[in-house]
Amino acid sequence: MKLTLKIWRQKNAKAKGEIVEYPLDGIEEDMSFLEMLDVLNEGLINKGDLPVSFDHDCREGICGSCSLYINGEAHGPDRGVPTCQLHMRMFKDGDTIYIEPFRAKAFPVIKDLVVDRSAFDRIQHAGGFVSINTSGKPTDANAIPIPKHDADRAFDAATCIGCGACVASCKNSSAMLFVSAKVSQYALLPQGKVEAADRVLNMVAQMDAEGFGNCTNTGACEVECPKGISLENIARMNREYLSASLKG
Amino acid sequence: MAKSALLKSSIAKKVAMALSGLFLILFLAQHFFINSTSVFSPDTFNSISHFMGNNPLVQFVIQPILIVGVIFHFVMGFVLDFKNRSARPINYIKNNGAANSSWASRNMIVSGAVVLAFILLHFYDFWVPEMVYKYVEVNPLNETRYFAELTHKFVSPVRTGIYCVSFLLLSLHLWHGFNSSFQSVGFNNKYSRSLHTLGYAFAIVVPFGFIFIALFHHFNH
Incomplete structure (x- = not known):
């Protein structure tokens, strides 16, 4: 060629x-x-x-x-x-x-073509984790019953590789697909529910502080995402955020 | 979380935008219903218009809320658009937006600006004369004037044409905006597909219905 x-x-x-x-x-x-x-x-x-x-x-x-x-x-x-x-x-x-x-x-x-995507790392540091005590005898995660439907959706969200294609494709440079995937993968599982409210508030606050734009639901991110992360996650993040905000 | 932080957050703004949009969709639906009666029965149109124009609840509670809703939706739309544009200071040299999103979704600010210009014209055509008639000149009540005032505005082919073009842009705005509003407030579940169908139907039926009403009065009066 x-x-x-x-x-x-x-x-x-x-x-x-x-x-x-x-x-x-x-x-x-x-x-x-x-x-x-x-x-x-x-x-x-x-x-x-x-x-x-x-x-x-x-x-x-x-x-x-x-x-x-x-x-x-x-x-x-x-x-x-x-x-x-x-x-x-x-x-x-x-x-x-x-x-x-x-x-x-x-x-x-x-x-050249190399960009600094450490903003994603800082968003992850703000709440993209579960705090688990690994000393003593922690409960085996597999011993906690999780509905198959929730496990599948959490896994789908967890396939996000954080490449930033969602930001690059969005006409507003919004990072909401990435952040919502990280929020969802934990919010859907029992281990993540404990810190769900703090997580979504902190991650969204960090996302805003990094200077990303706002989502206007064009859906470009979902189409271009190499892992097919669904817009359902953004709707879930919006619900999680509103619920966490109203709880105070 | 501090209330000030909530009000500044991107998601709160997005939800506020969606809720004001849904409120305006409700207003549009009732406006369409009332206007459509003008095609079938001038008397019914006159009666409903008289009620809407003189009922204290509509005039002094609902109307101010509506005006605030319209202003909020437009101001917030422009503020968010400015912020979103500033999130990408250097644009792509080659960008294929059509590959992943609809024109309507990418150009809400364009369709919204046209609808805003239309609303200003519409206020000049109907709302301002109505306010002057009732509250400045303080004319006596006349329950039968509304139909004639409506048809009079559609005599001009230019004005009728402007109205029709504006409704086309309104259709595009609703094509994305209706379903986008529900996504913004977190509604995305097994009912979403049915809701999307309803949204697309609304985006076609209401604006094209308004176009039909405008053309009907233009060619019949």
Whole structure:
């Protein structure tokens, strides 16, 4: 495949970035998108140019490290996969592909296509956990009966890998799908119910403090989420939040 | 949680926006019901209009609440839109919004601004003359004037056209807004699918019903 890549290049967080065009040949449709970028970077290094920086780690769709806004969509045109599992067969020979970093005030660009997503970590620190005493003889979690329906929904919410595609896709840069998945995965389980009120209040307060926008229910986040996190979680978070606020 | 923190929170604003929207949907439904009587029976339209225009509960309790609701919904809409835009200071060079969301959902501020402009025109057309008639000039009660006042406004093809275009934008606003309101207040369950159907039906029937009423009076009077 022969491609024209238009990639956002930015030296550092303070530099003014720009789109730079790279012609690329010899790409096979079985390659992953990140392997295609590896080929580009090898060529750049061989020419003595700086390679394009981008986030990646496991390359098997579970770590949430990869990002990229590809041809106007977070993680590109495929559905239910992050960028590392996007394959070049989704593109045609001769295509021009725009590659930009995830954009949000709360996700500042560090370099090229790498953005700082530590805002998600701070939201998690604010309440995305259960406090369990592990000393002595803790009760085995498996000994607590949990309705199958609740367990399934909690697990679905827990599949969120925190990649930030929801923020990147949302026209408002809202993080509500991410936060609601984390709120839901605990709120649905008995172990998480104990701290549910504090959790939702603290996580939403941190989300607002980070400068994310507000959800207007366009549903773009759900469509672009590589793990198919449902909007049901946002409705649940809204209920949890209102209930916790009214309880005082 | 401190009340001030609650009022500042993104979710509280979203819920307030949704509740004011649902209130305006109720108002729209009753307005549509009253206007539709003008097609079938001018006398019924006159009677209901006279009741709405002179009942103290409607005039001095419900009407002020409605005006506050309208102002709140629009002001909050613009405030939230400004905040949301500032959450992404640098936009994408290539963005394919149509791949994951409807035009109506992405452009609520556009459809909302058109509806706001329409409401201002509508106030100028009907509400302001009504207030002047009743409270400035203090004219005697006339139970049969309403139908003639309504049809008189739809003589102009330009005004009728503006009304029709505004209703199209209202339809788009409701297409997203009706169901979005329920999602915002946390309603997402096994009944949501039926509710979505109701929402889409409302977004079509009411605005297009208003268009029909406007065209009906334009071509018949």
